[in-house]
Structures are given as C-alpha cells and as structure tokens.
Amino acid sequence: MAFDVRPGTKRRRLTLVRTDLQPPLADIRFLVERALAEDLTPFGDLTSSLIDPAKMATAHFNTRQSGVLAGCRCVHETFQAIDPSLSIDWHMTDGDPLAAGDIIAVAKGPYATLLTAERTALNFLSHLSGVASNAAKWVELAAGRVTVWDTRKTTPGYRSLQKAAVRAGGAANHRGNLSDWLMLKDNHLVGTTIAAAVDEARRRWPGRTVHVEADREDQMIQALEAGADIILLDNFSPDELKILVPKVEQWVQETGGRRPLLEASGGITLDTLDGYADTGVDLVSSGSITNSAPVLDIGLDVVPDGD
Numbered sequence: 458m459a460f461d462v463r464p465g466t467k468r469r470r471l472t473l474v475r476t477d478l479q480p481p482l483a484d485i486r487f488l489v490e491r492a493l494a495e496d497l498t499p500f501g502d503l504t505s506s507l508i509d510p511a512k513m514a515t516a517h518f519n520t521r522q523s524g525v526l527a528g529c530r531c532v533h534e535t536f537q538a539i540d541p542s543l544s545i546d547w548h549m550t551d552g553d554p555l556a557a558g559d560i561i562a563v564a565k566g567p568y569a570t571l572l573t574a575e576r577t578a579l580n581f582l583s584h585l586s587g588v589a590s591n592a593a594k595w596v597e598l599a600a601g602r603v604t605v606w607d608t609r610k611t612t613p614g615y616r617s618l619q620k621a622a623v624r625a626g627g628a629a630n631h632r633g634n635l636s637d638w639l640m641l642k643d644n645h646l647v648g649t650t651i652a653a654a655v656d657e658a659r660r661r662w663p664g665r666t667v668h669v670e671a672d673r674e675d676q677m678i679q680a681l682e683a684g685a686d687i688i689l690l691d692n693f694s695p696d697e698l699k700i701l702v703p704k705v706e707q708w709v710q711e712t713g714g715r716r717p718l719l720e721a722s723g724g725i726t727l728d729t730l731d732g733y734a735d736t737g738v739d740l741v742s743s744g745s746i747t748n749s750a751p752v753l754d755i756g757l758d759v760v761p762d763g764d
Contacts, residue, residue, distance in 0.1 A: 478551045478625045479530055480617040488614065489534045492577045502573040513762040514568035516575075518561040518582070521754040525593045526553045526561060527622035528585030532578040540570035552625040554593075555586070561755070568761050575757050583752040585622040591750035592626025594727060595743070602734040603741050606631045606720065610744030619747045631742055638666035640689075651676065655683035668720075674701060681708050685717050687740075692723035695732035702737035 496502075518532075529551050536543040543566035549559065561582075564571060595605040605628040611619045620630045632638050639658045646654055651669055658667045668687040669680035680688045688705075690698060698721060709716045720740040721733050733741050 475550070475552055478527070478621055480621040482530070482534075484617045485531050485534050486538075488618065489531065489538055489577070489581075491614075492580065493535070493538055496577055497573075502569070505569040505572045508569040508572070510567060510569055512568040513566065514571050514759050515762060516564040516571050516757050516759040518564070519756055519758065520555045520557055520559045520561060521756055522555075522557050524555045524586055524590030524753040525626050526555055526586050527551045527589035527625040528582040528618070529562075531581035531585065531618070532562075535578040535581065536564065536566075536574050539574040540566060542566050543570060543574065551621075552589070552627075555590075555753075564757075568759070571759050575759065579755060579757055581618075583755045584750075585618060585625075586753035586755060588619050588622035588747055588750040589626035590753050592623045592628040592746050595730060595746060596627040598727060598730050599734050599741065603721075603738060604629050605746070606740050606742035607746045608722075608742050608744040609634070610748045612748075623746060628746065629740075632666075632668075638668060640668040640670070642670040643672075651679040651685075652683040655680075655685060659684075672723075674704070677701060677705070678708070681705065681714065681717065684715065687718040687720055689720045689722055689742075690738065693721065695729075695736050698733070698736035698738060706737075 526549055529547060529549075533545060536545060543564060545562050545564045547562045549555070549561045555561070592605065592607070599605050607620060607623045607628060608631050609616070616633065620633060623630060632640065639662060641651065641654050641658070649657075655667055655669065658665070666686045667684075668689060669676075669683070669685040670689040670691050671677040671680055672691045672693075677688055677690065690701060693701065702719060705716065705719060708714065718740060719738040720742055721736065721738045722742045725733055725741055725743045726745060730741060
C-alpha cells in the first residue's frame with residue numbers, strides 16, 4: 458500500500474497519508490482557487506484586514522460528531538494558498554474514524570489569515586468527511602456480503618474529490634467518467650441489439666470493460682450470451698434477484714461461459730441495502746452515497762496567542 462510521508466509541523470511525528478485515498482492534486486488546487494476567488498473577490502477579507510498582521514494564533518480542528526475523515530489535503534492547499542506561513546500538525550488523516558471531540562489537527566500562524574482560511578477549509582473538510590461517513594455506513598451495513606459502489610451522481614466539478622471520499626469511507630468507485638468504460642443502457646440500444654452492441658464495443662475499444670444494463674430477465678440472458686463483463690440488474694427487488702442470480706450460475710454451469718460481475722441498482726437505500734446484500738449479487742450501487750450525504754460537523758476553534 459502506498460503512503461506519502463509528510464513530516465509534522467514540529468518534527469515530532471510523521472503523518473502517514475494514504476495516497477490511494479487522495480484525489481488528483483491538480484483537481485484540489487483548481488477547486489481551492491475557485492472557492493477562494495468566490496470568497497475573496499474583489500477586495501479580500503475586509504474584516505480580517507482590521508486585525509494586526511503580527512498577531513499570532515492557534516486553531517484546533519475538532520469533530521462534533523462521529524464519522525470518517527476525508528479532505529485533509531484540501532485544507533492543506535487552502536491554507537497554503539491563503540498564507541504559506543500557516544502550519545498544520547495533523548493528528549489524523551483521510552480514512553480515519555472520528556469520534557465526537559477528536560482533535561483532527563492543530564494549525565498555527567497569523568490570526569488574520571487563519572480566520573480568512575477558516576470557512577473554505579471547513580467547507581471542504583465537512584463536506585468530504587460527510588461523504589466518507591455516509592459511505593462507511595453503507596459498508597458497515599453490507600458487512601462484507603457485497604461491494605458498495607458509488608455512481609456518477611456527483612456535484613459537478615467535485616467528482617474526483619467525492620470519489621476519493623467514498624474510498625476513504627471504505628466503499629469502491631464505479632467508473633469515474635464516460636471515458637472509463639462502456640455502459641450500454643436502453644437508450645444506447647436503439648436500432649441494435651445487446652449482442653451487436655457488445656460486439657461493436659469490443660471491436661472499437663478492445664480491453665475496455667463492457668457493462669450492460671438489464672431490467673428484464675431476457676435482457677440479462679442476452680447480456681450473458683454476448684459476454685458482458687458486468688451486468689447491471691436494474692430496479693429488481695431482492696426477491697426477484699434471488700431468483701435471477703441462480704439462473705446466472707446455472708447458465709455458467711451449463712455453457713461453461715464466463716460469469717460476469719452482477720450489480721444491483723435502482724432506488725436502493727440504506728433502509729433496503731440489507732435485503733440486497735443477501736441476493737448473491739457482487740455489487741450494489743447508489744447515487745445517494747454522494748448526492749445525499751450530509752456534512753459532518755467539524756469546527757475550527759481559533760484562539761489568539763496570549764489570550
């Protein structure tokens with residue numbers, strides 16, 4: 458497992474950052490730049506400009522509810538963009554479980570610029586930790602019976618950050634965008650068949666995953682016979698899936714064909730996940746992991762030095 462080792466501010470400890478839980482740095486910096494422009498254009502932080510720039514302070518990032526941490530690098534980049542002299546000593550990192558009252562990090566630097574960076578940093582940290590915490594609830598309920606997948610139902614511009622938060626919560630990523638692999642839905646099959654579309658996909662994009670949606674049993678069989686890599690069983694109930702999955706296993710036994718991954722999707726919630734996890738499918742996906750995640754309540758207590 459890859460780690461990025463970053464020295465703590467006071468050189469007393471090493472903070473281990475799992476690089477597989479991080480979004481691309483270019484995406485973080487782009488969004489931080491946009492967020493700060495939104496907050497500081499055109500004249501900067503007028504209120505904090507009244508504070509003596511020589512006044513120093515200490516700030517504690519602390520959790521007010523339990524969850525899973527994500528978005529630390531966004532905070533780091535926000536602080537660096539506002540004032541490179543600001544330092545952060547991380548006590549925890551992405552993927553770590555949080556309990557109410559935990560201190561995530563301690564920041565030090567000029568009082569004025571700590572206040573300027575506060576809201577943008579917390580917006581990233583609270584939102585992405587909320588996604589990670591929501592994903593962790595799904596993973597906990599699935600209890601190893603099925604892999605929990607996210608979807609492309611993400612906030613525009615934030616996909617790589619939200620998908621990294623999903624990984625921090627222990628869930629897995631569906632395709633990142635339309636270029637990752639081919640996914641044939643009803644709307645893509647106008648004037649053609651599942652078999653013909655899969656053949657054409659293989660011809661044009663050899664080596665790419667071919668994913669076929671099926672909302673009827675006959676479509677599932679066609680996808681099996683066409684050699685789909687993944688079959689999305691859409692809008693079936695758990696009871697219906699308990700009938701369909703054994704038919705896939707039977708087809709594999711009788712034909713010697715390759716068994717595709719089976720994904721259940723369509724209106725699945727935390728309340729219904731337990732039933733789907735016992736159907737024999739390999740994957741369960743839901744857009745609510747990202748698009749319905751509440752923020753995690755994280756605060757930043759800033760105290761001027763000497764007070």
